[in-house]
Amino acid sequence: MLFLEVTATGAMATTKEASGVLVAVIIAVVLIPLSGLVGWAFGFRPxxxxxxxxxxxxxxxxxxxxxxxxxxxxxxxxxxxxxxxxxxxxxxxxxxxxxxxxxxxxxxxxxxxxxxxxxxxxxxxxxxxxxx
Missing domain, CATH: 2.30.29.30 (Pleckstrin-homology domain (PH domain)/Phosphotyrosine-binding domain (PTB))
Known part of the structure; x- marks a missing residue:
């Protein structure tokens, strides 16, 4: 069975593609700011x-x-x-x-x-x- 997802632009994507987008969003929203915070704490705070x-x-x-x-x-x-x-x-x-x-x-x-x-x-x- 194949699941489809319709995006805001109306394009359809499979669940595999949608999970890749979710991973990219998590990286952009969570990991990039977190790495900046760690860099500040260890590089500029001391x-x-x-x-x-x-x-x-x-x-x-x-x-x-x-x-x-x-x-x-x-x-x-x-x-x-x-x-x-x-x-x-x-x-x-x-x-x-x-x-x-x-x-x-x-x-x-x-x-x-x-x-x-x-x-x-x-x-x-x-x-x-x-x-x-």
């Missing part, structure tokens, strides 16, 4: 915010606030900037990464400068709080 008292790490799935006085070490790597706290806990910021080439050649990169700036701010916060 950031690192340093203020007088805290470091805020915004990664694709989580936002973490760390008091500066708790940071004891920071270093850059391929996965991102890693900050070690006194608890001990390691927080990785995706926004600041170091390339494999920079790691192999031991080149100084922006991520090294950011790690040094965070450590200096953490030292200053401990001095202000009387913890140094």
């Amino acid at each position: 950031k690192l915010i340093l203020d007088d008292e805290t470091v805020t790490v915004v990664n694709p799935l989580r936002v973490t606030r760390i008091p500066l006085a708790q940071i004891v070490m920071a270093g850059s790597g391929y996965r991102g900037l890693e900050m070690w706290t006194a608890e001990p806990r390691i927080i990785t910021a995706w926004a600041v990464q170091q390339s494999n080439a920079a790691q192999v050649t031991h080149a100084t990169t922006r991520s090294d400068a950011v790690a040094a700036r965070i450590l200096a701010a953490a030292d200053a916060a401990r001095v202000r709080g009387g913890l140094a």
